[in-house]
Amino acid sequence: MIDPKRQKQFNDALYTLTRIARKTTPDAKIEYTLNDELNIGAANITIETDEFATKDMEQFASSIKHASNIEFYPLANGNIKICAMFYNMFVDATS
DSSP: BBBBBHHHHHHHHHHHHHHHHHHHHOOOEEEEEEOOOTTSSSEEEEEEEEEOOOOOOHHHHHHHHTSEEEEEEOOTTTTTEEEEOOOOOOOOOOO
């Protein structure tokens, strides 16, 4: 079962990161997934864009503070890719 607290943290990050990305680049490619392939209950947000900028660093920091990991890296096509991972998205439904 999905942990409601982690779900809210993930949804808040997805909403804010999407808003930032769309403000600077309306055609930014945004994807999100939820899977348990690594037995860590991972959800991730991936954004590919040619620009990612915000003047509200407090809002940005607040949106990712619950992420387990976040990475920014350049792509060969000149874009940047942002990946935010959220681990432990599931809780034991029997407890």
